[in-house]
Amino acid sequence: MTIVESAPVVSEVDLAVTPLRELNARLHAQPRGRWRVLNPRGAHAVAVGIDAPLEVEIEGHVGYYCAGMNKHATVRVRGNAGVGLAENTMSGTVVVEGNASQSAGATGRGGLLVVHGSAAARCGISMKGIDIVVHGSVGHMSAFMAQKGCLVVCGDAGDALGDSIYESHLYVRGAVAGLGADCVEKEMKEHHAAELRDLLTRAEADFDPSEFRRYGSARTLYNFNVDNAGAY
Amino acid sequence: MCGIAGLFSKSPELSGSLGSHLAEMLLQLGDRGPDSAGVAFYRDRVAPGSTKVTLHSADPRQDWQGVQGALADAFGAGEVEVRASHAVIVVETDAEATVRWLRERYPELRVMSAGEAIEIYKEAGLPSEFVERFDLASMSGTHALGHTRMATESKVTTDGSHPFSTGLDLCLVHNGSLSNHNCLREQLRAEGIEFQTLNDTEVAAGYLTWKLREGASLEAALEGCLEDLDGFYTFAVGTVDGFAVLRDPIACKPAVMAETDDWVAMASEYRAIATLPGADDAEMWEPEPGRVYSWDRAPVP
Numbered sequence: 001m002t003i004v005e006s007a008p009v010v011s012e013v014d015l016a017v018t019p020l021r022e023l024n025a026r027l028h029a030q031p032r033g034r035w036r037v038l039n040p041r042g043a044h045a046v047a048v049g050i051d052a053p054l055e056v057e058i059e060g061h062v063g064y065y066c067a068g069m070n071k072h073a074t075v076r077v078r079g080n081a082g083v084g085l086a087e088n089t090m091s092g093t094v095v096v097e098g099n100a101s102q103s104a105g106a107t108g109r110g111g112l113l114v115v116h117g118s119a120a121a122r123c124g125i126s127m128k129g130i131d132i133v134v135h136g137s138v139g140h141m142s143a144f145m146a147q148k149g150c151l152v153v154c155g156d157a158g159d160a161l162g163d164s165i166y167e168s169h170l171y172v173r174g175a176v177a178g179l180g181a182d183c184v185e186k187e188m189k190e191h192h193a194a195e196l197r198d199l200l201t202r203a204e205a206d207f208d209p210s211e212f213r214r215y216g217s218a219r220t221l222y223n224f225n226v227d228n229a230g231a232y
Numbered sequence: 233m234c235g236i237a238g239l240f241s242k243s244p245e246l247s248g249s250l251g252s253h254l255a256e257m258l259l260q261l262g263d264r265g266p267d268s269a270g271v272a273f274y275r276d277r278v279a280p281g282s283t284k285v286t287l288h289s290a291d292p293r294q295d296w297q298g299v300q301g302a303l304a305d306a307f308g309a310g311e312v313e314v315r316a317s318h319a320v321i322v323v324e325t326d327a328e329a330t331v332r333w334l335r336e337r338y339p340e341l342r343v344m345s346a347g348e349a350i351e352i353y354k355e356a357g358l359p360s361e362f363v364e365r366f367d368l369a370s371m372s373g374t375h376a377l378g379h380t381r382m383a384t385e386s387k388v389t390t391d392g393s394h395p396f397s398t399g400l401d402l403c404l405v406h407n408g409s410l411s412n413h414n415c416l417r418e419q420l421r422a423e424g425i426e427f428q429t430l431n432d433t434e435v436a437a438g439y440l441t442w443k444l445r446e447g448a449s450l451e452a453a454l455e456g457c458l459e460d461l462d463g464f465y466t467f468a469v470g471t472v473d474g475f476a477v478l479r480d481p482i483a484c485k486p487a488v489m490a491e492t493d494d495w496v497a498m499a500s501e502y503r504a505i506a507t508l509p510g511a512d513d514a515e516m517w518e519p520e521p522g523r524v525y526s527w528d529r530a531p532v533p
Contacts, residue, residue: 042260042503060512061502080516082502083486101486101518120518121483140483140521 014038020045027073030054042082047075050092067094070111086113089130102139105132108149114203121158124151127168133203143170144180152199154207162215166222170215171196173207182221188214234394234407235261235380236487237504238468238475240496240527241373246509250275251371255363256507257499258378262359264407264500265380268393269362270354272403272470275373277349283327285334286344286351287319288390294319299338306333316365317390318344318353327400342391342428347401349374349472354393374529377470379405385413386431396437399444401472406433407500408485410463436461440469454478454524468498474528483521490514496527 013023016039023037027050037058040046044063047056050073058066061079068087075086080098089108096104099117106122108130115123118136122144129148137155144160146168156174163180169192170183179185188196188209196209237257241247251273258269278284287299296319300312308324323330327346334343345352353366359380363369379394386392395403410416413432416439421427425438439460443453450469454476457467466485469476477498479487489498492510498519499505505514519525 041506042501044503061506061516063501063503080502082488099516099518101488102483121521 010034010036012036012038015040015043015046024048027054027056040079044082047073050075053092061098070094080117081115085115086111086130089113099136100134104134105130108132110149112199112202114205118155124149124168127151131199133199133205135203135205137174140177141180143168143183146170150195150199152196152203152205152212154205162217164221165217167217169195171209171212172215173212176213176215179215182218183215184218186214186216188212233264233382235264235500235504236405236407236466236468236498237261237378237500238376238405238470238477238498239508240375240474241494242496243494246494247374248372250373250376252369253508254371254376254378255368257497257504258359258363258368258380260504260507261378261380261500265382266358267383267388268354268356268381268390269359269379270352270381270393270395270405271366271368271376271378272345272350272352272395272405273371273373273376274349274401274470274472275351275371277472278322280348281326282322282324282348283330283346284320284322284348284351285327285330285346286353287321287334287338288317288342288344289319289340290317290390291340292317294341299341302337303330303333315353315367317355318366320351343397345397345401345403347472350397350401350403350470352395352397352403354379354395355390356388356393375470375475377403377405377468377475384409385433386429389429391429392431392434394433395470396431396434398437398440398469401470402440402444402450403470404433404437404440405468405470406436407466407487408464408480410436410461410465412462416460432463436465436467450476451524451526458522466500471528474526476524476526477519478524479519479521481522487519488516489519489525490516 034055040060040062042063048068051071053072056075058077063082065084067075070089070092074093077096081096081100083101085100085104086094087106089111091111093112095114100115100119102120103122104119105113106125113132115134121139123138123142125144127146131150133152140158143162147166150169153172157176159178160180162183193209296312303309310322313320394405410432413435420438466487467478492514
Protein backbone atom coordinates (compact mmCIF):
# COMPACT_ATOMS: atom_id res chain seq x y z
CA MET A 1 0.00 0.00 0.00
CA THR A 2 1.29 3.43 -0.92
CA ILE A 3 0.39 6.48 1.07
CA VAL A 4 0.53 9.68 -0.97
CA GLU A 5 1.61 12.33 1.49
CA SER A 6 0.24 15.39 -0.28
CA ALA A 7 -2.92 13.94 -1.77
CA PRO A 8 -5.72 16.53 -1.55
CA VAL A 9 -8.16 13.83 -0.57
CA VAL A 10 -10.89 14.92 1.80
CA SER A 11 -12.77 12.21 3.64
CA GLU A 12 -16.37 13.20 4.14
CA VAL A 13 -18.51 11.96 7.01
CA ASP A 14 -22.20 12.79 7.15
CA LEU A 15 -23.45 12.63 10.74
CA ALA A 16 -27.01 12.36 9.42
CA VAL A 17 -26.13 8.77 8.45
CA THR A 18 -22.88 7.93 10.29
CA PRO A 19 -22.98 7.40 14.08
CA LEU A 20 -20.86 9.87 16.07
CA ARG A 21 -18.76 7.12 17.65
CA GLU A 22 -17.83 5.83 14.21
CA LEU A 23 -16.65 9.31 13.20
CA ASN A 24 -14.52 9.69 16.32
CA ALA A 25 -13.14 6.14 16.01
CA ARG A 26 -12.12 6.85 12.42
CA LEU A 27 -10.46 10.13 13.42
CA HIS A 28 -8.56 8.31 16.18
CA ALA A 29 -7.31 5.70 13.71
CA GLN A 30 -5.72 8.14 11.26
CA PRO A 31 -2.12 9.42 11.34
CA ARG A 32 -2.95 12.35 9.01
CA GLY A 33 -5.50 13.55 6.48
CA ARG A 34 -8.27 16.02 5.84
CA TRP A 35 -11.82 15.46 6.98
CA ARG A 36 -15.10 17.20 6.38
CA VAL A 37 -18.00 16.54 8.75
CA LEU A 38 -21.54 17.29 7.57
CA ASN A 39 -24.80 17.73 9.49
CA PRO A 40 -23.49 17.91 13.07
CA ARG A 41 -26.88 19.38 14.11
CA GLY A 42 -25.74 20.19 17.64
CA ALA A 43 -24.27 16.75 18.38
CA HIS A 44 -22.05 16.48 21.45
CA ALA A 45 -18.41 15.38 21.52
CA VAL A 46 -17.72 15.83 17.80
CA ALA A 47 -14.03 15.31 16.96
CA VAL A 48 -12.90 14.76 20.54
CA GLY A 49 -9.65 13.10 21.54
CA ILE A 50 -7.77 13.42 18.23
CA ASP A 51 -4.09 12.59 18.65
CA ALA A 52 -2.70 13.31 15.16
CA PRO A 53 -2.14 16.30 12.85
CA LEU A 54 -5.46 15.94 11.04
CA GLU A 55 -7.41 18.79 9.50
CA VAL A 56 -11.10 18.56 10.35
CA GLU A 57 -13.75 20.93 9.06
CA ILE A 58 -17.23 20.73 10.59
CA GLU A 59 -20.02 22.23 8.52
CA GLY A 60 -22.63 23.47 11.02
CA HIS A 61 -23.35 24.00 14.70
CA VAL A 62 -21.92 21.57 17.26
CA GLY A 63 -23.06 20.70 20.80
CA TYR A 64 -21.03 20.15 23.96
CA TYR A 65 -17.30 19.38 24.22
CA CYS A 66 -16.38 19.71 20.54
CA ALA A 67 -12.66 19.07 19.86
CA GLY A 68 -12.01 18.31 23.52
CA MET A 69 -8.64 16.86 24.50
CA ASN A 70 -7.27 17.76 21.09
CA LYS A 71 -3.62 17.00 20.35
CA HIS A 72 -1.96 18.17 17.10
CA ALA A 73 -5.14 18.49 14.98
CA THR A 74 -6.66 21.58 13.41
CA VAL A 75 -10.43 21.59 13.88
CA ARG A 76 -12.58 24.28 12.27
CA VAL A 77 -16.29 24.65 13.06
CA ARG A 78 -18.34 26.56 10.49
CA GLY A 79 -21.05 27.41 12.98
CA ASN A 80 -21.57 27.87 16.72
CA ALA A 81 -20.27 25.60 19.48
CA GLY A 82 -21.97 24.49 22.70
CA VAL A 83 -20.67 24.19 26.25
CA GLY A 84 -17.06 23.10 26.88
CA LEU A 85 -15.60 23.76 23.43
CA ALA A 86 -11.97 22.57 23.12
CA GLU A 87 -11.93 21.52 26.75
CA ASN A 88 -8.56 20.33 28.05
CA THR A 89 -6.78 20.60 24.70
CA MET A 90 -3.10 19.70 24.67
CA SER A 91 -1.97 21.22 21.36
CA GLY A 92 -3.24 21.97 17.85
CA THR A 93 -5.72 24.63 16.78
CA VAL A 94 -9.49 24.90 17.15
CA VAL A 95 -11.34 27.62 15.23
CA VAL A 96 -15.03 28.41 15.61
CA GLU A 97 -16.49 30.76 13.02
CA GLY A 98 -19.60 31.52 15.09
CA ASN A 99 -20.11 31.92 18.84
CA ALA A 100 -19.11 29.59 21.66
CA SER A 101 -21.15 28.79 24.76
CA GLN A 102 -19.77 28.74 28.28
CA SER A 103 -16.48 27.22 29.46
CA ALA A 104 -14.75 27.44 26.07
CA GLY A 105 -11.14 26.33 26.33
CA ALA A 106 -11.60 25.21 29.93
CA THR A 107 -8.51 23.65 31.56
CA GLY A 108 -6.61 23.61 28.23
CA ARG A 109 -2.92 22.82 28.56
CA GLY A 110 -1.75 23.98 25.13
CA GLY A 111 -2.69 24.83 21.57
CA LEU A 112 -4.72 27.73 20.21
CA LEU A 113 -8.47 28.32 20.38
CA VAL A 114 -9.96 31.02 18.14
CA VAL A 115 -13.59 32.11 18.39
CA HIS A 116 -14.63 34.48 15.60
CA GLY A 117 -17.85 35.45 17.36
CA SER A 118 -18.25 35.82 21.10
CA ALA A 119 -17.77 33.34 23.95
CA ALA A 120 -20.15 33.10 26.91
CA ALA A 121 -19.40 32.80 30.63
CA ARG A 122 -16.29 31.15 32.06
CA CYS A 123 -14.21 31.28 28.88
CA GLY A 124 -10.77 29.91 29.70
CA ILE A 125 -11.72 28.78 33.18
CA SER A 126 -8.71 27.13 34.81
CA MET A 127 -6.67 27.44 31.60
CA LYS A 128 -3.23 25.86 32.01
CA GLY A 129 -1.30 26.91 28.94
CA ILE A 130 -3.79 27.16 26.08
CA ASP A 131 -3.95 30.46 24.16
CA ILE A 132 -7.47 31.74 23.46
CA VAL A 133 -8.35 34.56 21.06
CA VAL A 134 -11.97 35.73 20.98
CA HIS A 135 -12.77 38.20 18.20
CA GLY A 136 -15.94 39.29 20.03
CA SER A 137 -16.68 39.48 23.76
CA VAL A 138 -16.56 37.03 26.67
CA GLY A 139 -19.07 36.50 29.50
CA HIS A 140 -18.66 36.66 33.25
CA MET A 141 -16.04 34.75 35.24
CA SER A 142 -13.75 34.30 32.24
CA ALA A 143 -10.19 33.15 33.03
CA PHE A 144 -11.31 32.10 36.53
CA MET A 145 -8.27 30.56 38.25
CA ALA A 146 -6.34 30.84 35.00
CA GLN A 147 -2.86 29.47 35.49
CA LYS A 148 -0.93 29.78 32.23
CA GLY A 149 -1.46 30.84 28.63
CA CYS A 150 -3.09 33.94 27.16
CA LEU A 151 -6.71 35.04 26.84
CA VAL A 152 -7.16 37.73 24.19
CA VAL A 153 -10.56 39.44 24.02
CA CYS A 154 -11.07 41.83 21.10
CA GLY A 155 -14.46 42.97 22.42
CA ASP A 156 -15.61 43.38 26.02
CA ALA A 157 -15.19 41.15 29.07
CA GLY A 158 -18.00 40.34 31.54
CA ASP A 159 -17.93 40.63 35.30
CA ALA A 160 -15.24 39.10 37.52
CA LEU A 161 -12.60 38.71 34.83
CA GLY A 162 -9.60 36.70 36.01
CA ASP A 163 -10.93 35.93 39.47
CA SER A 164 -8.28 34.14 41.55
CA ILE A 165 -5.91 34.21 38.59
CA TYR A 166 -2.41 32.71 38.74
CA GLU A 167 -0.04 33.49 35.88
CA SER A 168 -2.13 33.76 32.68
CA HIS A 169 -1.87 36.92 30.57
CA LEU A 170 -5.19 38.61 29.81
CA TYR A 171 -5.51 41.16 27.00
CA VAL A 172 -8.81 43.01 26.52
CA ARG A 173 -9.49 45.60 23.83
CA GLY A 174 -12.94 46.77 25.01
CA ALA A 175 -14.54 47.42 28.36
CA VAL A 176 -14.15 45.13 31.37
CA ALA A 177 -17.35 44.95 33.43
CA GLY A 178 -15.34 44.12 36.52
CA LEU A 179 -12.14 42.42 37.64
CA GLY A 180 -12.25 39.38 39.90
CA ALA A 181 -10.37 38.90 43.15
CA ASP A 182 -6.63 39.50 42.82
CA CYS A 183 -6.86 40.46 39.12
CA VAL A 184 -5.41 43.87 38.29
CA GLU A 185 -4.50 45.93 35.27
CA LYS A 186 -0.81 45.72 34.46
CA GLU A 187 1.63 47.58 32.31
CA MET A 188 1.82 46.48 28.67
CA LYS A 189 5.53 45.99 28.08
CA GLU A 190 7.13 45.42 24.69
CA HIS A 191 7.34 41.65 25.09
CA HIS A 192 3.64 41.59 25.96
CA ALA A 193 2.79 43.59 22.85
CA ALA A 194 4.89 41.20 20.79
CA GLU A 195 3.14 38.19 22.33
CA LEU A 196 -0.25 39.80 21.64
CA ARG A 197 0.67 40.75 18.06
CA ASP A 198 1.71 37.17 17.35
CA LEU A 199 -1.54 35.77 18.74
CA LEU A 200 -3.69 38.28 16.82
CA THR A 201 -1.88 37.37 13.62
CA ARG A 202 -2.29 33.63 14.18
CA ALA A 203 -5.98 34.17 14.99
CA GLU A 204 -6.56 36.36 11.91
CA ALA A 205 -7.83 39.12 14.20
CA ASP A 206 -7.10 42.44 12.53
CA PHE A 207 -6.59 44.64 15.57
CA ASP A 208 -3.74 46.86 16.72
CA PRO A 209 -2.09 45.60 19.93
CA SER A 210 -1.89 49.19 21.17
CA GLU A 211 -5.69 49.20 21.55
CA PHE A 212 -5.54 46.49 24.23
CA ARG A 213 -5.00 46.65 27.98
CA ARG A 214 -3.30 43.93 29.94
CA TYR A 215 -4.58 42.30 33.13
CA GLY A 216 -3.02 39.71 35.37
CA SER A 217 -2.47 38.52 38.91
CA ALA A 218 -1.63 40.89 41.75
CA ARG A 219 -0.13 37.76 43.37
CA THR A 220 -1.53 38.58 46.79
CA LEU A 221 -3.91 35.63 46.90
CA TYR A 222 -1.93 32.57 45.91
CA ASN A 223 1.47 33.38 47.37
CA PHE A 224 2.04 32.38 50.93
CA ASN A 225 2.69 35.48 52.99
CA VAL A 226 4.63 34.83 56.17
CA ASP A 227 2.84 37.75 57.86
CA ASN A 228 -0.35 35.67 57.62
CA ALA A 229 1.16 32.55 59.19
CA GLY A 230 -0.94 33.00 62.32
CA ALA A 231 -4.10 32.53 60.30
CA TYR A 232 -3.24 28.92 59.39
CA MET B 233 -29.97 18.12 34.52
CA CYS B 234 -33.45 18.46 32.89
CA GLY B 235 -34.30 19.76 29.45
CA ILE B 236 -36.48 22.67 28.42
CA ALA B 237 -38.03 23.43 25.05
CA GLY B 238 -40.19 26.37 24.06
CA LEU B 239 -41.69 27.08 20.66
CA PHE B 240 -43.63 30.16 19.62
CA SER B 241 -45.23 30.10 16.18
CA LYS B 242 -45.31 33.08 13.88
CA SER B 243 -47.05 31.32 10.96
CA PRO B 244 -50.34 29.42 10.58
CA GLU B 245 -48.52 26.46 8.97
CA LEU B 246 -46.23 26.05 11.95
CA SER B 247 -49.12 26.46 14.41
CA GLY B 248 -50.88 23.55 12.69
CA SER B 249 -47.90 21.26 13.26
CA LEU B 250 -46.69 22.74 16.55
CA GLY B 251 -47.15 19.43 18.38
CA SER B 252 -44.97 17.41 16.03
CA HIS B 253 -42.21 20.03 16.22
CA LEU B 254 -42.32 20.18 20.03
CA ALA B 255 -42.32 16.37 20.13
CA GLU B 256 -39.09 16.31 18.08
CA MET B 257 -37.54 18.85 20.42
CA LEU B 258 -38.52 16.81 23.50
CA LEU B 259 -37.09 13.63 22.00
CA GLN B 260 -33.74 15.38 21.51
CA LEU B 261 -33.82 16.40 25.19
CA GLY B 262 -34.85 12.94 26.40
CA ASP B 263 -31.45 12.04 27.80
CA ARG B 264 -31.29 15.31 29.75
CA GLY B 265 -34.38 14.18 31.63
CA PRO B 266 -35.44 10.54 31.37
CA ASP B 267 -37.60 10.52 34.53
CA SER B 268 -40.68 12.45 33.41
CA ALA B 269 -41.96 14.71 30.69
CA GLY B 270 -44.60 17.37 30.31
CA VAL B 271 -45.91 20.05 28.00
CA ALA B 272 -48.09 23.15 28.09
CA PHE B 273 -49.95 23.95 24.87
CA TYR B 274 -51.73 27.20 24.18
CA ARG B 275 -54.52 26.75 21.64
CA ASP B 276 -58.24 27.07 20.86
CA ARG B 277 -58.81 30.05 23.11
CA VAL B 278 -62.28 29.89 24.69
CA ALA B 279 -64.85 32.71 24.81
CA PRO B 280 -64.55 35.23 27.66
CA GLY B 281 -66.47 33.99 30.70
CA SER B 282 -65.69 30.34 29.96
CA THR B 283 -62.80 28.34 31.41
CA LYS B 284 -60.73 25.57 29.90
CA VAL B 285 -59.50 23.10 32.53
CA THR B 286 -57.04 20.24 32.12
CA LEU B 287 -57.66 17.47 34.65
CA HIS B 288 -55.53 14.49 35.64
CA SER B 289 -56.73 11.23 37.10
CA ALA B 290 -54.59 8.48 38.60
CA ASP B 291 -57.41 6.02 37.77
CA PRO B 292 -56.99 4.60 34.26
CA ARG B 293 -60.74 3.82 34.21
CA GLN B 294 -61.76 7.34 35.15
CA ASP B 295 -65.33 8.12 34.02
CA TRP B 296 -64.57 11.37 32.17
CA GLN B 297 -68.04 11.47 30.57
CA GLY B 298 -69.49 11.48 34.08
CA VAL B 299 -67.30 14.47 35.06
CA GLN B 300 -68.25 16.29 31.87
CA GLY B 301 -71.95 15.58 32.42
CA ALA B 302 -71.86 16.87 35.99
CA LEU B 303 -70.03 20.04 34.91
CA ALA B 304 -72.54 20.53 32.06
CA ASP B 305 -75.43 20.22 34.51
CA ALA B 306 -73.84 22.64 36.95
CA PHE B 307 -72.56 25.34 34.57
CA GLY B 308 -72.83 24.19 30.97
CA ALA B 309 -69.77 22.53 29.42
CA GLY B 310 -68.34 21.45 26.07
CA GLU B 311 -67.36 17.92 25.07
CA VAL B 312 -64.56 16.25 27.03
CA GLU B 313 -61.31 15.63 25.15
CA VAL B 314 -59.42 12.74 26.74
CA ARG B 315 -55.67 12.43 26.19
CA ALA B 316 -54.11 9.48 28.06
CA SER B 317 -54.45 10.18 31.84
CA HIS B 318 -55.63 13.76 31.24
CA ALA B 319 -58.85 15.35 29.99
CA VAL B 320 -59.73 18.85 28.80
CA ILE B 321 -63.19 20.35 29.37
CA VAL B 322 -64.45 23.85 28.58
CA VAL B 323 -66.80 25.02 31.34
CA GLU B 324 -69.18 27.94 30.90
CA THR B 325 -68.26 29.82 34.04
CA ASP B 326 -65.19 31.50 35.49
CA ALA B 327 -62.09 29.66 36.64
CA GLU B 328 -62.61 30.24 40.34
CA ALA B 329 -66.08 28.69 40.33
CA THR B 330 -64.94 25.81 38.11
CA VAL B 331 -61.94 24.90 40.26
CA ARG B 332 -63.86 25.25 43.55
CA TRP B 333 -66.64 23.00 42.24
CA LEU B 334 -64.18 20.39 40.97
CA ARG B 335 -62.34 20.27 44.29
CA GLU B 336 -65.57 19.71 46.16
CA ARG B 337 -67.14 17.18 43.80
CA TYR B 338 -64.02 15.42 42.49
CA PRO B 339 -61.26 15.81 45.10
CA GLU B 340 -59.45 12.83 43.56
CA LEU B 341 -58.90 14.73 40.32
CA ARG B 342 -55.95 17.10 39.96
CA VAL B 343 -56.51 20.39 38.13
CA MET B 344 -53.37 20.66 35.99
CA SER B 345 -54.23 24.00 34.45
CA ALA B 346 -57.04 26.49 34.06
CA GLY B 347 -57.46 29.46 31.78
CA GLU B 348 -58.59 30.49 28.32
CA ALA B 349 -55.99 28.70 26.18
CA ILE B 350 -53.59 26.64 28.32
CA GLU B 351 -53.53 22.82 28.45
CA ILE B 352 -50.93 21.07 30.64
CA TYR B 353 -50.07 17.39 30.26
CA LYS B 354 -47.36 15.65 32.28
CA GLU B 355 -46.41 12.19 33.49
CA ALA B 356 -43.55 10.24 34.99
CA GLY B 357 -41.74 8.01 32.52
CA LEU B 358 -39.52 8.27 29.48
CA PRO B 359 -40.10 11.35 27.30
CA SER B 360 -40.29 9.13 24.20
CA GLU B 361 -43.16 7.19 25.80
CA PHE B 362 -44.87 10.43 26.81
CA VAL B 363 -44.70 11.76 23.25
CA GLU B 364 -46.39 8.59 21.96
CA ARG B 365 -48.91 8.16 24.73
CA PHE B 366 -50.14 11.75 24.59
CA ASP B 367 -49.99 11.80 20.78
CA LEU B 368 -48.19 15.14 20.81
CA ALA B 369 -47.75 15.01 17.04
CA SER B 370 -51.50 15.54 16.61
CA MET B 371 -51.55 18.81 18.57
CA SER B 372 -51.67 22.31 17.18
CA GLY B 373 -51.21 25.58 19.03
CA THR B 374 -49.90 29.12 18.98
CA HIS B 375 -47.06 28.30 21.36
CA ALA B 376 -45.97 25.55 23.70
CA LEU B 377 -43.42 24.69 26.38
CA GLY B 378 -41.99 21.27 27.12
CA HIS B 379 -39.83 19.73 29.82
CA THR B 380 -37.89 16.54 30.39
CA ARG B 381 -37.03 15.88 34.03
CA MET B 382 -34.06 14.42 35.86
CA ALA B 383 -35.24 14.62 39.44
CA THR B 384 -32.88 15.99 42.07
CA GLU B 385 -35.01 17.62 44.75
CA SER B 386 -38.13 15.47 45.07
CA LYS B 387 -39.87 12.25 44.01
CA VAL B 388 -40.46 11.11 40.44
CA THR B 389 -44.24 11.46 40.25
CA THR B 390 -46.81 13.08 37.98
CA ASP B 391 -47.17 15.92 40.48
CA GLY B 392 -43.42 16.44 40.59
CA SER B 393 -43.23 16.73 36.80
CA HIS B 394 -43.18 20.03 34.93
CA PRO B 395 -44.83 22.32 33.81
CA PHE B 396 -46.26 23.73 37.01
CA SER B 397 -49.32 25.95 36.79
CA THR B 398 -48.65 29.38 38.28
CA GLY B 399 -52.10 30.84 37.76
CA LEU B 400 -54.62 31.23 34.97
CA ASP B 401 -52.96 30.53 31.61
CA LEU B 402 -49.54 30.61 33.27
CA CYS B 403 -47.00 27.86 33.74
CA LEU B 404 -43.38 27.36 34.65
CA VAL B 405 -40.70 24.88 33.57
CA HIS B 406 -37.32 24.77 35.26
CA ASN B 407 -33.84 23.40 34.69
CA GLY B 408 -31.79 23.58 37.86
CA SER B 409 -32.31 23.26 41.57
CA LEU B 410 -33.27 25.68 44.31
CA SER B 411 -31.62 25.69 47.72
CA ASN B 412 -34.03 27.80 49.77
CA HIS B 413 -37.29 26.15 48.71
CA ASN B 414 -38.18 24.75 52.13
CA CYS B 415 -37.95 28.13 53.81
CA LEU B 416 -39.68 29.93 50.96
CA ARG B 417 -42.49 27.33 50.85
CA GLU B 418 -43.36 28.09 54.50
CA GLN B 419 -43.32 31.82 53.85
CA LEU B 420 -45.60 31.42 50.83
CA ARG B 421 -47.94 29.09 52.74
CA ALA B 422 -48.34 31.88 55.27
CA GLU B 423 -49.44 34.06 52.33
CA GLY B 424 -52.09 31.49 51.41
CA ILE B 425 -50.30 29.80 48.50
CA GLU B 426 -51.01 26.04 48.38
CA PHE B 427 -48.47 23.33 47.61
CA GLN B 428 -49.06 19.69 46.63
CA THR B 429 -45.48 18.38 46.72
CA LEU B 430 -42.04 18.90 48.25
CA ASN B 431 -40.73 19.91 44.84
CA ASP B 432 -38.47 22.97 44.51
CA THR B 433 -39.92 24.13 41.20
CA GLU B 434 -43.41 24.13 42.64
CA VAL B 435 -42.11 26.70 45.14
CA ALA B 436 -40.80 28.88 42.29
CA ALA B 437 -44.22 28.52 40.63
CA GLY B 438 -45.93 29.44 43.91
CA TYR B 439 -43.61 32.41 44.25
CA LEU B 440 -44.63 33.70 40.81
CA THR B 441 -48.32 33.10 41.63
CA TRP B 442 -47.89 35.14 44.81
CA LYS B 443 -46.01 37.98 43.08
CA LEU B 444 -48.60 38.20 40.32
CA ARG B 445 -51.43 38.07 42.86
CA GLU B 446 -49.82 41.03 44.64
CA GLY B 447 -49.99 43.01 41.40
CA ALA B 448 -46.51 42.53 39.92
CA SER B 449 -46.11 42.32 36.15
CA LEU B 450 -44.69 39.02 34.86
CA GLU B 451 -41.39 40.76 34.20
CA ALA B 452 -41.27 42.21 37.71
CA ALA B 453 -42.22 38.83 39.20
CA LEU B 454 -39.35 37.17 37.33
CA GLU B 455 -36.94 39.89 38.38
CA GLY B 456 -38.04 39.21 41.95
CA CYS B 457 -36.70 35.65 41.48
CA LEU B 458 -33.21 37.11 41.12
CA GLU B 459 -33.52 38.50 44.64
CA ASP B 460 -35.52 35.84 46.43
CA LEU B 461 -34.56 32.48 44.93
CA ASP B 462 -31.28 30.86 45.90
CA GLY B 463 -30.04 28.23 43.51
CA PHE B 464 -29.56 27.42 39.86
CA TYR B 465 -32.20 27.95 37.28
CA THR B 466 -33.11 28.46 33.72
CA PHE B 467 -36.85 29.22 33.76
CA ALA B 468 -39.30 29.34 30.91
CA VAL B 469 -42.72 30.79 31.70
CA GLY B 470 -45.72 30.32 29.42
CA THR B 471 -48.34 33.06 29.19
CA VAL B 472 -51.56 33.28 27.22
CA ASP B 473 -49.79 35.37 24.55
CA GLY B 474 -46.25 34.03 24.60
CA PHE B 475 -43.40 33.02 26.82
CA ALA B 476 -40.54 34.45 28.89
CA VAL B 477 -37.08 33.12 29.75
CA LEU B 478 -34.82 33.86 32.71
CA ARG B 479 -31.44 32.44 33.73
CA ASP B 480 -29.97 32.93 37.19
CA PRO B 481 -27.03 35.36 37.45
CA ILE B 482 -24.43 32.58 37.66
CA ALA B 483 -25.95 30.85 34.62
CA CYS B 484 -24.72 27.30 35.13
CA LYS B 485 -27.77 25.93 33.36
CA PRO B 486 -27.73 26.21 29.60
CA ALA B 487 -30.17 27.89 27.23
CA VAL B 488 -30.12 28.66 23.54
CA MET B 489 -32.59 30.83 21.69
CA ALA B 490 -33.24 31.10 17.98
CA GLU B 491 -35.59 33.01 15.72
CA THR B 492 -36.72 32.84 12.10
CA ASP B 493 -39.61 34.49 10.25
CA ASP B 494 -41.75 31.50 11.24
CA TRP B 495 -40.86 30.84 14.88
CA VAL B 496 -39.04 31.74 18.08
CA ALA B 497 -37.57 28.81 19.99
CA MET B 498 -35.66 28.25 23.19
CA ALA B 499 -34.08 25.03 24.35
CA SER B 500 -31.51 23.70 26.78
CA GLU B 501 -29.41 22.61 23.83
CA TYR B 502 -29.15 23.52 20.17
CA ARG B 503 -29.76 19.94 19.03
CA ALA B 504 -33.43 20.40 19.98
CA ILE B 505 -33.66 23.55 17.86
CA ALA B 506 -31.83 21.82 15.01
CA THR B 507 -34.97 19.75 14.38
CA LEU B 508 -36.98 22.84 13.39
CA PRO B 509 -37.46 23.92 9.76
CA GLY B 510 -34.95 26.60 8.77
CA ALA B 511 -32.83 26.14 11.92
CA ASP B 512 -29.59 26.29 9.94
CA ASP B 513 -30.30 29.89 8.95
CA ALA B 514 -31.95 31.01 12.21
CA GLU B 515 -30.66 33.96 14.16
CA MET B 516 -29.27 32.37 17.30
CA TRP B 517 -28.00 33.55 20.66
CA GLU B 518 -27.48 32.53 24.25
CA PRO B 519 -29.67 34.46 26.71
CA GLU B 520 -27.60 36.53 29.12
CA PRO B 521 -27.71 35.73 32.83
CA GLY B 522 -30.13 37.64 35.01
CA ARG B 523 -32.04 39.18 32.11
CA VAL B 524 -35.72 38.58 31.33
CA TYR B 525 -36.50 37.77 27.68
CA SER B 526 -40.10 37.66 26.55
CA TRP B 527 -42.19 37.18 23.43
CA ASP B 528 -45.83 37.75 22.91
CA ARG B 529 -48.17 38.35 20.04
CA ALA B 530 -50.22 41.52 19.66
CA PRO B 531 -53.57 41.13 21.47
CA VAL B 532 -56.46 40.18 19.22
CA PRO B 533 -58.43 43.42 18.55
